[in-house]
Amino acid sequence: MRIYENPKSTSENRLNARSWYIPEGSCKQIMLNGEWRFAFFENGDRAGNIEEWETIEVPSCWQLKGYENPNYTNINYPFPCDPPYVPDINPTGVYERSFQIEDGSLETYFVFEGVSSEAELYINGKYVGRTQGSRLTAEFDITEFVSSGTNTVRVYVRKWCCGSYLEDQDAFRYNGIFRDVYVLSRPHGHIFDIDIKTEENDIICTADAEFSAELYDGDVLLERRDSVGGKVVFTVNEPSLWTAETPYLYTVKLYAAGEIITRKIGFRTIKISSDYELLINGTPVKLKGVNHHDTDPYKGWTMSEEDYVRDLKLMKELNINTVRTSHYPPAPKFLDYCDEMGFYVILECDIETHGFVRRYANIGYKFDTENGEWPCVEEMWKKEFLDRIERTYERDKIHTSVIMWSTGNESAYGVNQAAQIDWLKARDKVRLAHCEDASRAGSQEKTDVFSMMYPSIETIISWAKDDNIRQPVFMCEYAHAMGNGPGGMWDYWNAIYENKKLIGGC
Template sequence: MMREYENLSTLHTNREPARTHYIPYDSFEKAVAGNPADSAYYQLLNGVWDFAYYARDIDENESAPFTESIPVPSCWQCYGYEDPNYTNVNYPYPVDPPFVPDDNPMGVYHRNITISESWAQRRTYIVFEGVSSHLSVFVNGTKVGTSMGSHLPAEFELTPYLHQGENDLTVKVRKWCLGSYLEDQDFFRFNGIFRDVYLLSRDQDRLWDIEINADDKNIVYTGEGTCTILNQNGTEDDLSSPILWNAEKPYLYTAIIHHGSEFIAQKIGLRKISVSPLGELLINGVAVKLKGVNHHDTHPEHGYYETNDELLQELKLMKSLNMNCIRTSHYPPTPYFLEMCDQLGFYVVDETDIETHGFCTRFPGYVGYDTENMDWICRRPEWQNAYVERAVRMVERDKNHPCVIFWSLGNESGYGENFAAMSQWIHNRDNSRLVHYESANTVGNPDTVDVVSYMYPDLSRTDGFAQSDDMRPVFLCEYSHAMGNGPGDLMDYWRLIYSRPKLIGGCIWEWADHTVLRNGVGLYGGDFNEMTHDGNFCCDGLVFHDRSFKAGTLEAKHAYQPMWSKMENGQLKIQNCYDFTNLNEFTLFWEIETDGKITDSGSLIVDIPPHTAKTVALDYQLPEQCALGCFLNLRLVKGETEFASDQHDLEIRRVSSPLCDSSNTLTLTQEAEYILIHGNGFTHKFNTHYGLLEDVNGLTCGMTQLSVWRAPTDNDRRIKSQWGYLNNDNQSGENFNRLFNKVYDCKLEGNSITVTGSLAGVSRLPFFRYTCVYRFFDDGSIDVNLSGTVRENCIWLPRLGFEFKLPKSAQHFSYFGMGPGETYCDMHHYANTGMYQSSAEVEYVPYIVPQEHGNHYDTRLLKMDNGLTFASDTPFEINVSEYTSEMLTEAMHTNELVKADYITVRIDYKVSGIGSASCGPELIETYRFSEKEIQYGFRISID
């Protein structure tokens, strides 16, 4: 039997027509202040409600006994009713639209509402801003209406069902409905009343919708009542000299609509969106670049529910990271979120609550996006109303927001007649914005979209789109997948974006890790015995689930920063990357840093208009020489916030420390499989069987290893099987993690030991044949020089270098290299080369799934606090950790890691880059360790 929530002809009952979001106030002054709690016509119903959970839905007329309670807003899985389920593509039930399983869980909510005498003389409405997935509303035992569309408002008039005094309100929420087929987003599947619920008291002859049209010249209101326009000083403004809105300078006017006894406020920004003949995106006639991120509503303890304070804090963090664009992936956000985007200044891609990529997997054998299957539902005429009404409800709610520049039809749902119908409706309703839909590219980007959009193209494809004959703007709606350690390719994309007018920017995927936090541990798909799940693929945020930053976060800030600089013929040239802001609003601080010490500094104001560059003279003094390096450091600061930083190597003469003699005061003696190196106050131990140092004057505590393995990052997910023996697969890879070091010869000559050997994975031909020369000096120092050849048909290496074991007491160290955060060859632009203090404990980065971390690129000196020092005139890479690569490889959660009994210090020739291949292009070749001829050396010193 078809149920109401499976019937395409009844998407809702008695729900009010979509309208602009607003709160009516009972005075002009209250409307200007804009605090809903002060309105006599507003009653927030958030709080603790009675609650009953049923594993299958009960008859709507059946009354539920309430023995438990639950906060509203919330998701019931976060309170122990069912386990969470993370799935990306696959539907968590059979693909049989519009039908859903008979055992359809239900949450029943109950509370009393009080209608005062004054409210009883007026009309009363209830607004649900977000409910997953189908709700039925009852007042005093009578059914009021139904709705679906989880991230869209549902409003019902309650007047006929109410009486003055106490009234009984019951809401029955079903886990699944036909609308669930349109909500197959890549996230944890939660349910409940997860956004605000409130009552509105309205005039009998209430004003329903409010539309205010604004461009770059005027604000026009043509509705009923009177409209007063106030500027930010709170005075009435005739707009004879309007101030325009943009993301850098988000000037807002306030429109107050007075109708009957109600005063309604709308924040309005004057701005015009257009496209240039070159395909540039223009805001108020100025070409802008979208420096964006995809944002999901996600909280590690509350699921879909984020408080207004939490949302505001996120937006402020984004602003501090130089972001100016947000794609609301993949559904409309809360009204408050858009209000803050208007106020703080963001360009918003407002996305319809539609994603159906699970249709790709309705038959076995799914390999990538099967557009024939994915298109199935969007070509079905009986589903067209379900598609179009979601666009209607989004557009009507959000139409007055200046921050919204694109209407997006949805995400990863193929293309068909239903999307064409959505686009047609939107274009007819609102021609002031552009229509976006990435999946339109599967059918050649028809004229139903105004923006050509792509996901995760590599640089070559991206450049091809930019140089095509299609003069629509090109937008990367998802790029640089930020899963785990990464992303590592942002600067490469932005060098290209700035060079091509038609490339208008993009949105990093995505803002925050999705996890369920239990006992301090972030959990993900597969941790809840789900029927289908996608592992940790949801742990793909630019920030951790607590919104703390990763190295990738800071790399994004650098790529998006408003100032780029370079040294040309000894002169500093600064490019202003802002679209509307002169750099004279900031202070430019500069420093000369020599061998880790500041030797000169200053500050100045630079007058550089947007989109222009200027050579800037700095009056600094340089030393004649340095030992480690001399750098110019730049910081662009406003107030207490640093918006940009750069560093330039000034390349003055470097003087190395003189080498100590290797004379006859050393004694090298061979005992069994050891060579002992004795000197004045020190003894080293070399193992001839393994051809490796076993002890450096008691400062190490085990055999050194020559190795290439690193614990795979999330971005190594497609290459790791070619690297290692993983998941009992002995066929795919070089088995770098099951390594044999073969010594063919170990020869002592004077004060040097020469080792000839090879490295090979189990069951494989050696991939690296090498010669390593160890030269010993009177002061106890050791020169290590490795040369060799990587097998021609060997896959590119994760890394290559030596691993030293140090006692746990050797926690602390200093280094001259890139820091203070982790850096890699493709993820270091945010960092400066300098002298830093750290410890093995501090170096740990708690990625949700343990993986490679803590590397420092471009290092020239590492000094452990136990007296062991590593240095080289040629930059190398270091990693100091309480965990081994093997430990990090095996662990699936942070709480599974147990610290080793020693500190592992890696001294690497090179480490491959990070990239963003977890859901993007393969690592750029430049950042792959693919060299075949290796020459590498460093010096070990002791104090």
């Protein structure tokens, strides 16, 4: 077994996940987007000395830059299903560039916001660490590897790893450093992780270091406080509430070690009524949603802020109020825009193992976990299931727009998703837990919504009247727009409006 085929060892020296932010003030962000030196190897395990380099734009997908062809597959894996092993011949892209550090005595961090599928990081010729989880942020402490002046980074990106078995999403398959990549030079004693949340009329700010905090309503400073035990509580009398229609946000600024961390937060509550309605701030809400992939016809998985804003504006024009991030977390800025523009978000973990239904030839389509072969029921995958949901939650826990956490997509249901939901509910007492695989398996024990794909109108009406379904009914996918569709929207929505338990779909 090669090291990148071990599900129990999918990273090395990667820092614990934290809330996403870019500090201002004494922190210096060094963007590494742009032109990199690049070499492509058909068999990356035999990559040798690189005598001649080409160049490639970062972020990008190498299949759209002349290296290999784009590959689309829905259910089937693009390689033989023999977990956790991947093909012996494993293509690899080698990226290299130089960057400048003004003060090598500061604490310095290297951040990937998206790299597929496994990355090994070297600074100035020395190994730093490695990471899997293509759409999950990875951060490394490179303080001991850098010095003032010119430094060199090299990244080996493998096409496949054991994590590829968890990333079988129905989409074009791409590779490379496809989201922003940067270095943060930060002062000693800086904050690492923060959390900001609301309870009743309070905004509660916590961090792993002492700080000062300011609360703003627009440009108006409401209050300034110093933390005690790494905590500040602001009370707002009669706060304006956040909804998808009225996305009212307050601004919090945290000050520590000369840095300024700015985040926005809204007041909103999430409840389920006795009639199994979804209540936002006590008002029943119907989710008029879409499933959103990070995809561009020319750039693949690489999406700019302008691309995200274009998509979200189009959704607003079409009266869409909900986004399911199918089937992985988007780039962090996407959720900032969801907060600001007003969307309810079902934030999905980067897990799909749909290809296991086709792991053998000439078998029927079924989620047959009873044989113990699916990752969701195998002990060796449990650590990675938990690691991925933790990285999903910790990065995006501050976002007001997120109303549900989703364990993943089309992966069958087993003890590993149950462990994910247990972890989520211990960490987050407010948001709902979504797992369509659990609903398909007939389990309502852990989840908060009954979620299914592509039911008929007659079926959802029967679910609304079924007393054995003691949860809001949500269609995480319906009215598919592939081919001669979508149809029946009028009839679906007549049924949704006529039945309180039916809360909508994507």
